[in-house]
Structures are given as C-alpha cells and as structure tokens.
Amino acid sequence: MLWRYLAGAAAARTADEMSGPALLIAGLAVTGSPVVASWLLAGLTVSAAAGGPLLGVLLDRARRPGRLLAGCLVAYAGGLLVIVSGLGRLPEAALVAVAVAAGLVGPALTGGWTSQIPAVAVAARSGRAGGPSGSDAARLGRANALDAMTYNVAGLAGPALAGVIAGGPVAVLVCVVLLVAALPAAWALPASAGVKTRSGVGEELREGFGAILGNPVLLRATAGSMVSCAGTAMLVVSAPVLGERLTGSTGLGALLLAVTAACGLAANALVARARGPRRWDALLVWGTAVAGVGMLLAAAAGVSGAYWVAVVAAGVVGLGEGPQLTALFSVRHREAPARLRAQVFTTGASLKITSFAVGSAVAGPLAAYSVGAALLAGAAAQAVAVAVLTAGRPRSVRDV
Template identity: 35%
Template structure:
C-alpha cells in the first residue's frame, strides 16, 4: 500500500516534470539559434558580400556586447517585477534581431547591420546564464541537481546541433533563410517563456543603482565558494578557448583534415555523454565546488594523454574522455552558482560568471594563435596545465569557506 508521503511525492513529480520539459524546450530553441547563428552569419556574409571578414565582424558584433551587457542584464533581471514578460521580450527581441540581420546584410551599409547585430547581442546573457538562473524559481531544491545537469545537456546539444542545423538549412535553402529560421526559433522560445510558472515578484524593489552591480560583482571575490567556482572555471576556459587552434595543429600533425572539426566534435559528444550520466545519477551535489575541482583535474589528465599517442583515433579518444569530465563539471558549476548566490543577485552571478568564462576563452584563443610555433604537443600540454592550475586555484580560493555553505539556498542566502 502506498503511504501518504509517497502518494504526495508522486503527485508533485508530474507537474515538476512538465515544468522542466517546458523550460528545456525554451532553452534548446534559443541556444540552438545562438550557436547556429555563428555559422549562418559567416555563410550569409560570404553569400551576399563575398567577405569572410564581414562575417567575422558580424559574429563579433553579436558576441562582444554580451560580455559588456552581462552585468546590467543580470542586475535588471534580478529586480524586474514581471519576469516572464522581461525574459520573453528579450528572447523575442534576440530572435527578431537575427531575422533583421538576415534581411539587411548586403542591402544596407555595414555599420547599420553591425549595429543591429550588436543590439541583439546585448540579450545573449539571458539566453545562457539568465535562463539557467530561473531553474531555482521553477523547481524545488531537491530537483535542482538533475535539472542543472539536463540544462548542461541543452548547452551540449545546442553546441553540436546548432552549427549542423545552420549549415544544413543554408545548403538546402539559402543562408538568409537559415538565419531567419534560427531567429524564428529563438522568438518561439521567447513566447514559450509565458508557459513557465514564474509569478511576479511580490514587492517592488528599489531602482537599480551602481552600488548594486558592484556588490554583486564583489561576491565573486569575497564569497569563497563563488570565487572558487568563478575563477577556477575562468582559468580553465583559458585553455579550452585554445582548443580550436590546437585541433588545427593536430590535424596537420596527423595529416587528417577532418580532425580539425572531428576532435572538437568528439569532445562535445563526450561532454554530452557526461552530462547525461550526471543527470541520471548526480554525485557530489552537496559540495559542487569540489566536484568542479575534481573534474578539472580529470580533464587535464585526459588532455595530457593526447601528445602521448601517435594516431588520430587515440587522440579523439582523449578528447572524448576530457569531454566526459567537462559535462559533470559544468552541471556542478551551475549548481554551485545557484546554491551560493543570494536571491537578490542570482541572475547577475550567472551572467557575470558566463561573461568571465567567455572573456578567458577569447584570451586563450588569442594566446594560442600567437603561440602556434611552439607546436601541437606543447599547446596541448599547456591546455591540460590550465585545467590543473584551475583546480589548484579553486582549492586555494576555498580558504575561509562559510560553515553554512552546505545549507539549502534559502538558509545560506540569509547571511548576505
């Protein structure tokens, strides 16, 4: 006979599952659009203007403003009263911006097109960290570890399927139509936000002040778990950002052209596998910061094995194994941000953290580009060393960790 507690648990499981499914529909649609747009923009620029340089400028216009706008976007999201309207409007605006770029490239002046792309790019933080920060308002605390793991899966799926979808659409129809479809997908995801049970905030908060933004940023330096998660993941991205350059050198070393994209695909598939495994059985969720540290060490060890092999298949295995470690790492990172961020600054912590990671990744790509003469083996060891250094830094930054850090978010955040 079922107990009253088990019946109550089962009755709650259904609605929770439905909410998570609706959330994942939103996340997949907008993140597919974001990842696919990077390919569609370049193909569109070449098709309309015969300039790959303009394609690169369009990508930069879409991505760079997201780094600058992340603190403000997160701060506004933490204070706006009608959250569904705000998030839905931003996602629809992003999708509409992609559609506008598809119509304008090659037909109006380049500065106008770049301005449109840059304006749409200001909404990018709400496609990533901004959306993820909503999970703690949509689901109970006990369901969050699995939810963050599935959210990490949405990032992985978008990273794999987005560029493939954009390429397929551009080839079968046209680059402009491909970008229009991606924009329509993002706008549809924005409209689906209205199906999420996000109630308006009960009380109107004070107007956004510069001090609020400084206080949220200070958490990433002052709070031991948050600073460990933030800066360890940032240093790790310094290496991960260099991997596309590394893959080019490895493809030349093995004389295997497909390895340029194949090695990154192997890592992405490994990350997807790791995320799914972690979603099935989350572990280390009580102290996600230590899970991140452990997975950084494991990622470094897997990548360090690549220079020791003499064929591309074994190298792909090393990349896939590294990806299997980054899946749980990312899920634990999201769990930790949610757990240790105060409610009043949760979205800002997510968007700032994502911005810092993007900045480090860009720096890593730039450094690798200038260090190509060192050779593929040296670069791979450098990337692996970044993961180990990030793990050590993360452990050192945990010094002074609060005694109440293992409490549920509702209790932990009372101290801020």
C-alpha cells in the first residue's frame, strides 16, 4: 500500500513540477510570445491559493478521498490537454482561463496526497485506516520522510524532463501521461475512518483556518514555512543568474537547483532510515537554519567567483530543506485534528505556493540588480523563519 502510494505521488508531483516549465516552453514555441507563455504559467499557479482550502474541505468530507484525488488528476490533465491543443487555435484569454481552472486542483498533487499518509501508513501494516498511535507513530515518521522524498524526486526530475524533451507541447503530453499513471494509486487509497458532520462549507473553511490559527504549534509551523518558502524563491530565481555570472552559462546555474534537490533526497533517505522517536519541532528549526547557511554560502560564491563554492552551497541548502519538509509534514500530522487534516494540508500548500510567488516577484528585480543581494535576502528570510518557528516555543518539545 505505502509503496504504491509513493509511486503514484511521485508521478503526480513530477507532472506538477514539470507542467509549469512545459507550458512556458510550449506557449513560447507555438505563439512566439513570452507574455502569453508567462500568463499561462501564472494562471496555473495563482488560483492554487483559492483552490487549496476548498479542496481540503471536500477531502475531509469524502468517504473515499482517493476517488476525489483521482478526479483532480483527471481535471488537471484535462486542463493541460485543452491548453496544449488550443495553442494557436483558441483565444489566448480562454486558454489562460483554462489554466486558472486547472490550477484550482493543483494542491491535490501536493498537500492533498500528503494528508492521506496516516491512513496509508496504518493500512499498510494492519489493513485498517486510522490515526497513528504507539508503534504506528514511528511508521508514520518513516512514511513522512519517504513522502517528502517524492517532492525531492519531482523537483529534480520534473524541470529536467521539461528541458530535455524536444518540443514544449510534447512535454505537456508527458505530464498528462504521468498524471494518468498516478490514477490507480489515487483510486486505491484507503477509505477515511468516518464521515464528519455535514455543516456548511463556509463554516468548515472557518474551522480549518481556526485549526491553524488556534494551535500555536501549527501556526508557528505554517507561518515559518511560508517565510522560508519566500526565501527559497530567492535561490530559485537567482540560481541561473549566479551560474551565468560565474561560468557564463545559465544552464550550470539551473544545475545548482538539481544539486539542491539531490541533497534533499539524500538527507530524507537518512531520516527515513532512522529509528526511534524524532524531535520534529527541533528538526524543522534546524533544517531551516541549515538552508539559510547554504544561501549565505551561495552569496559568498558570487563574491569569490568560484563555481564550486556555489555547488557546495546548493548542497547545503538541500541538506536543510529535505528534513525541513519531512518535519513540517510530521508536525502537521501530529497537531491537525483528524477531521480537518486534509484542509490543514491543502491550505498549507496553498499558502506556501502564494509565498513562493511573492518571493519570486521580489527576487526578479533584486537579482537583476545584484544576485548577491537576492541571495542574502533569501538567507535573511530563513533567519526570520527560524525566529518565527522558535517564538513562544516551549523548551521541551514532544517526540513522535
């Protein structure tokens, strides 16, 4: 059960990571307009903030949440097919509207899947679904680390596939194939433990946000991850510029992001192999701090002019970001009420996407002015995130 889930999640998330660059390349190749291409990409991401909380409500209500996730995969794939087949044929505004509609279900490919991990981890051992307790908690910790690894794999493979495959439209079709490949795993996800009381959607949305705002641990983790994600955007935008400054090649700059993803994957593999209780709250703080140190090193690479320093810096960022993501998932699973878990995860995913978009918008002009300044801003954001994560935090934290 767990390995089938991981295979499906990896396929869906690779398609998610690949779809943005693929649409960007396809729009540029077919229309010749970078404006249209950027609008398609913006449309696909901007609606996630609105779609995530509502999707979480529907997942929390669903008796078979996997069936709803499967429907989201079909909707996302269908949107991509309409766009790629309509480029050059349908009005550009209509295609952007389709991208916005497809983006509404985007959080299903990230937080929506992760919210199902407790049921999958327990069902994999005993054939039953339910929340973790006792030895189930250790199994859930390992499952969270493995789930976080699928994000690292997707972050590594998605953009690389989009760049390697000849022709933007073909890359979009590969995204669709990956989404279809994930359908059986989504369909087979365990049933929920029970159906919650059906109150109004508006009331449930308020409850979901209240679960985050009313729980100091969840609030710190959510706010800290948002600030950290905005800082990560600084590195993502700056990497090609840094590579061009150091080597004359933006491609070698993009390679730095692959190094970050690979080191995050390796770090999470070690977390998954660890035995015994983990202090997830502490790991969340330390992972964020290590990522900040890596961004400081990247800024130093720009000053020294040494590309190898930038490679080391990218690796250090990955060593922090990988366990950071695992710890974030574990804290959410531990603190979120079972009946609101999906909403907490999809809302968290939506907020991180929005933070990344804000960080990217700031990073663009900042990196154009000074790539070192942009990287220092990213490091500063990680420092602020650490401060948020530790503000009001008790000295003793719970193990899971």
